[in-house]
Amino acid sequence: MSGSQTLVVKLGTSVLTGGSRRLNRAHMVELVRQCAQLHAAGHRIVIVTSGAIAAGREHLGYPELPPTIASKQLLAAVGQSRLIQLWEQLFSIYGIHIGQMLLTRADMEDRERFLYARDMLRALLDNHIVPVINENDAVATAEIKVGDNDNLSALAAMLGGADKLLLLTDQQGLFTADPRTNPEAELISDVHQIDDALRTLAGGSVSGLGTGGMATKLQAADVACRAGIEVIIAAGSRPDVIGDVLNGKPVGTRFHAQQSPLENRKRWIFGAPPAGEITIDDGALAAVLERGSSLLPKGVREVQGNFSRGEVIRIRNLQGRDIAHGVTRYNSDAMRMIAGHHSQEIGDILGYEYGPVAVHRDDMIVS
Numbered sequence: 077m078s079g080s081q082t083l084v085v086k087l088g089t090s091v092l093t094g095g096s097r098r099l100n101r102a103h104m105v106e107l108v109r110q111c112a113q114l115h116a117a118g119h120r121i122v123i124v125t126s127g128a129i130a131a132g133r134e135h136l137g138y139p140e141l142p143p144t145i146a147s148k149q150l151l152a153a154v155g156q157s158r159l160i161q162l163w164e165q166l167f168s169i170y171g172i173h174i175g176q177m178l179l180t181r182a183d184m185e186d187r188e189r190f191l192y193a194r195d196m197l198r199a200l201l202d203n204h205i206v207p208v209i210n211e212n213d214a215v216a217t218a219e220i221k222v223g224d225n226d227n228l229s230a231l232a233a234m235l236g237g238a239d240k241l242l243l244l245t246d247q248q249g250l251f252t253a254d255p256r257t258n259p260e261a262e263l264i265s266d267v268h269q270i271d272d273a274l275r276t277l278a279g280g281s282v283s284g285l286g287t288g289g290m291a292t293k294l295q296a297a298d299v300a301c302r303a304g305i306e307v308i309i310a311a312g313s314r315p316d317v318i319g320d321v322l323n324g325k326p327v328g329t330r331f332h333a334q335q336s337p338l339e340n341r342k343r344w345i346f347g348a349p350p351a352g353e354i355t356i357d358d359g360a361l362a363a364v365l366e367r368g369s370s371l372l373p374k375g376v377r378e379v380q381g382n383f384s385r386g387e388v389i390r391i392r393n394l395q396g397r398d399i400a401h402g403v404t405r406y407n408s409d410a411m412r413m414i415a416g417h418h419s420q421e422i423g424d425i426l427g428y429e430y431g432p433v434a435v436h437r438d439d440m441i442v443s
């Protein structure tokens with residue numbers, strides 16, 4: 077690829093700390109040097125940074141705190157300001173301005189807010205400012221969290237209209253097994269299809285530093301590849317890794333982008349973190365998968381979570397497998413009431429109706 081490219085670089089806690097208890101400033105300088113070189117060559121760089129919690133622990137001197145969400149939020153609140161200050165200092169060495177964006181799922185699950193966030197991110201890039209993104213951990217409750225920065229970086233890549241998403245971590249890429257526990261594991265250099273067989277290879281994080289391990293990296297790769305974005309998992313310690321990826325050199329594990337990516341609105345449906353989920357029966361499953369039909373309330377068996385009309389929900393089969401994502405026409409309370417009923421009964425049950433379908437076919441992406 078030639079000309080200016082947009083690259084999202086996700087830096088995991090494992091990269092920023094080098095496996096220690098402290099942020100590795102020397103390594104961060106080196107990563108910024110690589111970004112600055114590409115920035116000077118006219119490329120658009122977006123940073124998704126982890127490390128707020130690690131920075132908070134370091135700054136407060138590793139306090140003994142109860143293992144609660146509130147403790148993590150406290151650490152993130154202290155650490156995020158340290159972290160952003162550090163990025164600011166490092167980028168300023170090269171005369172580059174940065175702009176902080178702290179996001180949660182709530183910023184993306186509603187189409188209008190998604191478009192605002194997208195315009196904001198693109199405005200920073202148009203003004204040669206490097207966006208530095210993290211989850212807003214200090215205020216994000218479980219209900220509105222993306223939960224891990226791998227998935228957050230896939231959303232950032234969609235928001236920024238990225239060509240490539242680079243997930244930098246403490247391994248060379250995706251292996252046939254977790255290399256920490258299996259010395260025979262081999263690097264997988266190319267992935268054309270993310271399927272269940274591949275997902276079984278990807279374990280969680282055993283270091284205790286990162287969130288999600290390879291499992292969340294595969295989820296992120298799936299979302300980004302469907303949006304037409306190439307994804308690379310590589311080691312943050314590899315010399316000149318960022319430039320090499322941008323220049324298309326074979327590095328780590330490369331996930332090929334889908335050739336006919338989803339159109340914009342469908343990208344959002346697939347990328348928006350689901351606000352809840354419904355389980356459907358086998359009849360509805362066949363209608364959706366084999367006949368390409370809309371999902372009717374008759375086939376809905378169970379409703380989990382609290383969601384509003386217009387939000388994206390996950391649709392599962394009776395075995396719990398994720399089969400589709402779609403925009404719901406009814407909120408969770410209404411869905412619970414009409415589940416299992418014929419569409420003609422909706423008006424009588426609810427006293428109003430928004431049409432006969434629970435999720436319309438045009439608002440659905442089959443996984």
Ligand SMILES: Nc1ncnc2c1ncn2[C@@H]1O[C@H](COP(=O)(O)OP(=O)(O)O)[C@@H](O)[C@H]1O
Pocket residue numbers: 087088089090091126244245246247249250251252253254255256277278279280281282283284285286287288289290291
């Ligand atoms: N199949 C696999 N290939 C490579 N790494 C794996 C695999 N399964 C699990 N892992 C683990 O995932 C870890 C990286 O994820 P994580 O700790 O969340 O890092 P980060 O902070 O970079 O997100 C690796 O250190 C490794 O132990």
Ligand SMILES: N[C@@H](CCC(=O)OP(=O)(O)O)C(=O)O
Pocket residue numbers: 087088089090125126127128129130152210211213223224225226285286287288289
């Ligand atoms: N938002 C959190 C990091 C969450 C996360 O996904 O961490 P990691 O797996 O190291 O990328 C923080 O800044 O500490």
